[in-house]
Amino acid sequence: MSTVAPTLTSAWRRDWSKHVFILFFILIELFPLYMMFQVSFKDNATFIRQPWLPTNPLTWHWENWGFAFHLILPYIANTVFVAVTGTVASLFLAILGAYFFARHRLPCSGILWAAFLALMLMPGVVNITPLFMLLKSLKLLNTLWALVLVGVASGQVFSIFVLRNFIEDLPRDLFEAAEMDGASHLQQVFNVVIPMSGPIIGTLAILSFLSMWNDFLLPLIVLRDQDLFTLGVGLIYLDGEYVKQWGQIMAAYFVASIPLIIVFLFTMRLFVRGLSAGAIKG
Amino acid sequence: MAAPLSRQKLLREWKLYFFILPSLAMVLVFAYYPATSAIYHSFFEWAGGDTKQLIGFDNFRRAFHDQVLIDSFFTVSVLIVFNLFKMIPSILLAVLIHRLKSDRWQYLYRVLLVVPMIVPGLVTLFIWKFFFDPNLGVLNGLLDFTGLKSALVWLDHLFGWGVFYANVPIGWLSQPELILPSLFLWGFPWIGAVGVLIFLAGLQSIGQEVYEAAEIDGVGPIGKFLYIELPLILTQVRLSLVLLIVATLGGYGLQLQLLNEYGGPGGRGMVPGLWMYNRAFYAGEFGYACAIGMILFAFILALTFVNNRYVRIEK
Numbered sequence: 235m236s237t238v239a240p241t242l243t244s245a246w247r248r249d250w251s252k253h254v255f256i257l258f259f260i261l262i263e264l265f266p267l268y269m270m271f272q273v274s275f276k277d278n279a280t281f282i283r284q285p286w287l288p289t290n291p292l293t294w295h296w297e298n299w300g301f302a303f304h305l306i307l308p309y310i311a312n313t314v315f316v317a318v319t320g321t322v323a324s325l326f327l328a329i330l331g332a333y334f335f336a337r338h339r340l341p342c343s344g345i346l347w348a349a350f351l352a353l354m355l356m357p358g359v360v361n362i363t364p365l366f367m368l369l370k371s372l373k374l375l376n377t378l379w380a381l382v383l384v385g386v387a388s389g390q391v392f393s394i395f396v397l398r399n400f401i402e403d404l405p406r407d408l409f410e411a412a413e414m415d416g417a418s419h420l421q422q423v424f425n426v427v428i429p430m431s432g433p434i435i436g437t438l439a440i441l442s443f444l445s446m447w448n449d450f451l452l453p454l455i456v457l458r459d460q461d462l463f464t465l466g467v468g469l470i471y472l473d474g475e476y477v478k479q480w481g482q483i484m485a486a487y488f489v490a491s492i493p494l495i496i497v498f499l500f501t502m503r504l505f506v507r508g509l510s511a512g513a514i515k516g
Numbered sequence: 517m518a519a520p521l522s523r524q525k526l527l528r529e530w531k532l533y534f535f536i537l538p539s540l541a542m543v544l545v546f547a548y549y550p551a552t553s554a555i556y557h558s559f560f561e562w563a564g565g566d567t568k569q570l571i572g573f574d575n576f577r578r579a580f581h582d583q584v585l586i587d588s589f590f591t592v593s594v595l596i597v598f599n600l601f602k603m604i605p606s607i608l609l610a611v612l613i614h615r616l617k618s619d620r621w622q623y624l625y626r627v628l629l630v631v632p633m634i635v636p637g638l639v640t641l642f643i644w645k646f647f648f649d650p651n652l653g654v655l656n657g658l659l660d661f662t663g664l665k666s667a668l669v670w671l672d673h674l675f676g677w678g679v680f681y682a683n684v685p686i687g688w689l690s691q692p693e694l695i696l697p698s699l700f701l702w703g704f705p706w707i708g709a710v711g712v713l714i715f716l717a718g719l720q721s722i723g724q725e726v727y728e729a730a731e732i733d734g735v736g737p738i739g740k741f742l743y744i745e746l747p748l749i750l751t752q753v754r755l756s757l758v759l760l761i762v763a764t765l766g767g768y769g770l771q772l773q774l775l776n777e778y779g780g781p782g783g784r785g786m787v788p789g790l791w792m793y794n795r796a797f798y799a800g801e802f803g804y805a806c807a808i809g810m811i812l813f814a815f816i817l818a819l820t821f822v823n824n825r826y827v828r829i830e831k
Contacts, residue, residue: 252612253621259609260628262705266643267632269654285657331539334532341526346536353547355820356813363796363805364553365546367564387546390539419532448637451769455797469638470773473645480652487639494634502627 302485332397575807610715692782
């Protein structure tokens with residue numbers, strides 16, 4: 235670590251062409267974010283006059299952001315409810331399920347395992363028609379619980395698959411010691427499994443949260459009342475407006491991204507590591 | 517692997533079944549039941565209400581003569597080819613990042629790659645829709661600014677496409693001929709953050725000494741890619757290939773939001789999933805939609821088997 239500065243510069247000299255390429259890619263990748271940010275402070279007239287560069291901060295149209303907060307905050311609240319409840323419930327059930335498969339081979343567990351694995355082959359999208367009818371007959375249409383329940387169910391297979399392998403690799407002695415002390419299975423889950431599998435649970439939580447946060451196909455057919463709209467439906471609704479105030483729309487897009495920006499700032503390492511690790515397992 | 521239990525222990529451990537029960541119930545109700553229901557209802561004429569009529573294989577017969585559905589399978593094949601091509605930048609970027617000598621920069625770039633993911637997927641989609649806007653959009657602005665527009669008009673003149681005209685803004689999403697090109701352009705430069713991170717994770721297993729040995733043997737940068745890097749990430753490449761094909765084949769969210777429920781002007785962006793969605797929720801033909809879902813499922817299943825048979829993924 236003592237030679238950090240010289241290695242940095244020599245590495246830079248050797249790799250500058252690679253840096254140029256990478257930066258080129260990443261800048262284009264970040265360009266939509268830049269446009270979103272700078273357009274959010276303009277009204278349509280300013281935007282048509284000067285689409286590319288940010289305007290003087292003194293003439294920024296902050297009322298776009300006021301409009302956006304007013305419009306988007308209820309959607310965010312609904313989405314947070316769905317994504318957080320769904321993620322917590324999904325992971326809790328998945329941990330219990332994985333524990334069942336990992337700890338003992340009980341009769342029928344092979345068949346049950348096959349029943350879970352078979353779902354990996356089944357693409358969720360082709361089920362959307364009967365799923366809609368099912369939710370209708372369960373009187374769950376136009377409720378947020380429908381989104382939570384479907385989210386929990388669709389996350390089970392992948393999470394159980396990953397967690398089972400992980401729990402099986404935990405040292406046997408830990409469970410035996412816990413059993414000696416008279417711990418029940420539930421206590422073993424809470425005192426052995428959960429403390430030992432922090433990173434993997436974090437990874438799965440992020441993946442599950444992201445998928446529920448980004449979903450819009452199911453909310454689109456389930457939700458009718460504007461009070462219940464999640465971000466997905468809310469944004470589609472905004473996109474459908476006839477006369478578009480791009481500044482307001484971009485501000486709304488930005489506000490919609492704020493929760494994940496906050497999550498990202500606090501869990502950056504977990505995020506980066508989680509996405510690469512989780513993706514390999516998939 | 518957990519060992520099978522003796523009868524005596526089983527009597528003590530039976531409570532463990534309660535652990536799998538909630539997951540199992542969720543999966544049975546929200547995954548297995550809809551799937552069974554889809555198979556069942558694909559043989560009915562059913563508008564979603566209480567009345568339905570058994571019509572045997574009529575839905576399937578109709579599907580095989582449904583020109584929209586047949587065309588949609590062609591469209592989705594084209595989209596799959598597009599998406600395969602779009603994997604290349606992610607692989608190249610991963611290799612470039614991996615070859616950097618400095619770990620700090622590698623980490624910084626990985627973080628920068630993940631940054632666009634904080635924007636909800638739908639927002640990215642709508643921003644692209646905004647880029648494609650004929651009058652205010654960034655794409656037309658860029659083409660005018662760089663003079664590429666006149667090149668396109670010239671090419672149009674040369675080949676007689678009848679698509680690009682000098683004084684008319686290009687309607688990327690409103691001209692039938694431009695729908696597929698727009699779907700190709702979408703997401704430029706096609707860097708999938710998750711994809712790059714997967715490939716990077718695969719590349720990490722290459723030791724420094726392998727590169728040193730290659731350098732002594734005089735292997736150039738392209739040689740290194742072909743003989744060292746590509747073979748090592750082949751597993752990941754295949755895996756994302758499979759996931760990508762399955763996702764493209766079944767997906768329709770992009771087409772629904774970027775175009776509309778009819779796949780845009782002339783239905784050029786219609787894909788099988790979108791047609792299923794359209795039939796169910798716009799035409800109320802739930803039985804027919806279930807049948808389309810079944811056909812789509814058969815395709816995906818067949819692809820999965822082909823993949824398991826011929827494309828081995830070593831864990």
